[in-house]
Amino acid sequence: MATYTGLDRPKSKFYYQFWGFAFVLGLCGVMALLYYSTKQVEYTWRWNRVPQYFIYDDKVNIRAEMEGTIISIEEAGEDVLVTVRGDDGEESHTLPQSSLLLSQGDYVYAGDSIGFYTQTKPGILIEGLLLTLEVSALAIIFGILLGLFTGLARISDNPALRWGAIVYIELIRGSPLLVQIFLWYFVVGTVINSMLSQYGIGQISPLWFGVMALAIFTGAYTAEIVRAGIQSVHRGQMEAARSLGMTYPQAMRRVILPQALRRILPPLAGQFISLVKDSSLLGVISIRELTKASREVVSSSLQPFEIWIVCAILYLFLTFTLSMFVQYLERKAI
Amino acid sequence: MHKPPIIDVQSIDKFFYTPERLQALNRVSCTVDHGEVVVIIGPSGSGKSTFLRCLNRLEYADSGHIIIDGVDILDPKCDINAIRAEVGMVFQSFNLFPHKTVLDNLTMAQMTVRGRSKKEAEAKGMALLEKVGIAEKFAAKPDQLSGGQQQRVAIARSLAMDPKIMLFDEPTSALDPEMVGEVLDVMKNLAREGMTMVVVTHEMGFAREVADRVLFMDKGEILEQGAPEHFFTAPTLERTKEFLGQIL
């Protein structure tokens, strides 16, 4: 018979077929139930309205900038070149032929529409997604640096470093992220920005306070992951490296950290996936990331079911990509 | 002309607090001359490893002096990394760097500590792998090697630093019996070439054949020492007889 793994007797072929079928049936059942319940509340699904929040065509008017007469309209392929002559000189505009509203000899005033062109623009959900991506990526980078430093400080012999790390970790882990975001923005942010304005320097945008809150939050958890990773490397590795005459930093960098990294990666991936999801809280300090963008779309479109489902799928897309990337790193680090 | 001993241990104590106070070494003194091979035997928990680890300050002795090649390593101002580069150590559990290839295991410290170029370090590394008989495995990762091969790589890794002293802490205790010989052969060659060696081992055959002197440790003290013939034929103390009776 075929090889089998497990401590119990081999399962029959029908065992897998039966339970596989049961799984699919269960999945269909849940979907049907969802569909049935939305029917009960008489919700009208309008999926066709969703794409515009991803990408849309924007109509941009082309206006005359001065008063004058249209002296020529030259064709150039699909486009036309319209030249206006006024008292102060000439100006010309290129626009699609099909959108041309005027003809040669017409008199235009400044601000009159000559024609328009359409521009494809990312919709509000895509902008939100990109902002979520940006905030998360920045917070991950700063979080790794902070976590690595704090993790090393946590196991240092120097009491100032060690206690500093412990206090930081315990403070951050002991309060809700939402409260920390408020603290960074409304307390630290207000102080910093009012000081900056006293010196006449520009303000720091909420985005940076959001990134700071997330990075410092993640840094504390990353530090514990780093510490556990380093401590999971056998003591003999450090002893072997030091007995060859390597300094502590040399041994850490070349022997301990590379080995710790492989064990750190899986929990680190979990931490960063949490971070991407936690970035949804940044909407409260008017950062228009994916969740806030979705809320805005919902209140204008009145299609909450579709939008929230799409929003969840977009987060899933981000987190799934991240976890695939980390798995790739893990394979490479072997 | 008589050179001063290369290792001069003067009455060291070592305590562990686990948390109850435990004296692992009790006023241990001993000297080792250039080119001498000293074998340390004794029951488990008698402080053999602790003593050895004090010699390159993997454990910091609590009192006394340890003079290695003229430098007191218990002096906080001494450059311990420079001393450690001169004192190779081979561990019971090999402790090769598992994320590096065999050759990289040998070149890493040469480059970071000795400041040798990669080319120089690799040439030296290959020559040493040749010497311990596993040159063909230079590109393998340590976990692809047998225990005996790993331990020979570990010895080569220490030798790559051109040490003046080699410390061995039960280098064959973690090996399957059929691999013990290949590691002992490497060590015997090393002894023949005049390397100063301090070896903790239960291999009495090795002690008899190679050792210039045997130390018997018990309960943190060196109870008896002498030439191997003395030890294996006419030990003085009852305690030594008893121990030898158990292991021979």
Ligand SMILES: Nc1ncnc2c1ncn2[C@@H]1O[C@H](COP(=O)(O)OP(=O)(O)O)[C@@H](O)[C@H]1O
């Ligand atoms: N790092 C340590 N912490 C606490 N106790 C230790 C430590 N290392 C060794 N000891 C204790 O010191 C004594 C001597 O140990 P060791 O030198 O390893 O003996 P041996 O190598 O002769 O078997 C033992 O009782 C052991 O439990």
Ligand SMILES: [Mg+2]
């Ligand atoms: Mg031991």
